[in-house]
Amino acid sequence: MSNERTPRRGVLLIVASPSGAGKTSLCRRLMADHAGLELSISMTTRPIRPGEVADRDYHFVSHEEFQRLIDEDAFLEWADVHGNRYGSPRAPIDRALAEGRDVLFDIDWQGARDIAEKCPDDAVRVFILPPSLEELRRRLVTRSQDDDEVIERRIQNAKGEIAHCDMFDYVFVNDDFDRSYAELAHIYHAERSKRRRNLWVAHYRDALLNEVV
Numbered sequence: 680m681s682n683e684r685t686p687r688r689g690v691l692l693i694v695a696s697p698s699g700a701g702k703t704s705l706c707r708r709l710m711a712d713h714a715g716l717e718l719s720i721s722m723t724t725r726p727i728r729p730g731e732v733a734d735r736d737y738h739f740v741s742h743e744e745f746q747r748l749i750d751e752d753a754f755l756e757w758a759d760v761h762g763n764r765y766g767s768p769r770a771p772i773d774r775a776l777a778e779g780r781d782v783l784f785d786i787d788w789q790g791a792r793d794i795a796e797k798c799p800d801d802a803v804r805v806f807i808l809p810p811s812l813e814e815l816r817r818r819l820v821t822r823s824q825d826d827d828e829v830i831e832r833r834i835q836n837a838k839g840e841i842a843h844c845d846m847f848d849y850v851f852v853n854d855d856f857d858r859s860y861a862e863l864a865h866i867y868h869a870e871r872s873k874r875r876r877n878l879w880v881a882h883y884r885d886a887l888l889n890e891v892v
């Protein structure tokens with residue numbers, strides 16, 4: 680018997696949350712623990728922030744360039760978020776799916792909705808809630824990335840994001856980090872195991888049925 684576990688269809692794992700709930704920390708750990716998982720690097724028109732690295736955190740482009748890419752249909756989805764445009768480039772995602780690899784997305788609820796509509800068999804939507812808005816504020820203050828005004832804006836924006844959590848497949852509260860990470864990893868592993876993603880099963884089954892014993 681061959682131990683071959685390909686071909687398979689990759690997972691498009693979409694993780695969304697209000698800013699400060701912990702999605703970047705959880706996604707970084709998931710990436711670190713799963714070499715085969717690829718991060719979708721978004722394009723954005725917003726300016727680069729101190730500490731960010733171009734083409735690692737985002738591809739930073741002008742409004743004209745972003746519009747040109749929309750016209751060329753180069754995005755699987757794109758959205759206006761807080762006055763800037765963000766989009767998921769289509770080509771790396773198509774390539775990953777064709778090769779049976781999984782892709783992780785850190786995008787907002789609009790992107791989650793659009794990818795689930797376009798790729799219903801591949802998309803898995805996970806939403807991370809903060810324990811409370813007070814704790815969200817504490818985390819944003821501790822992260823020390825934003826001034827007070829930006830933090831207050833993020834907290835107000837959080838409500839708009841949280842209001843959409845019903846459309847997600849999985850929702851959990853990021854209270855204890857290790858427990859939340861285990862939950863995210865379990866979701867990812869279970870989704871990977873779904874039979875419809877594992878196209879090799881049919882061949883494997885036939886090989887077992889034809890095995891002479």
Ligand SMILES: Nc1nc2c(ncn2[C@@H]2O[C@H](COP(=O)(O)OP(=O)(O)O)[C@@H](O)[C@H]2O)c(=O)[nH]1
Nearest residue numbers: 698721757758760765766767785786787789790
């Ligand atoms: N729809 C969509 N949303 C995105 C994309 N990339 C990032 N976002 C979301 O845009 C929002 C703002 O991101 P960012 O400017 O990095 O700020 P922060 O994550 O709030 O610190 C977040 O909710 C991201 O998840 C994308 O390609 N598509």
Ligand SMILES: Nc1ncnc2c1ncn2[C@@H]1O[C@H](COP(=O)(O)OP(=O)(O)O)[C@@H](O)[C@H]1O
Nearest residue numbers: 698699700701702703704818822853854855856
């Ligand atoms: N479960 C948790 N408990 C306490 N602090 C957390 C937890 N998860 C994340 N954090 C911290 O909260 C801050 C915001 O997390 P981050 O991953 O940047 O959030 P997001 O990507 O959703 O904006 C960071 O300083 C991070 O270390």
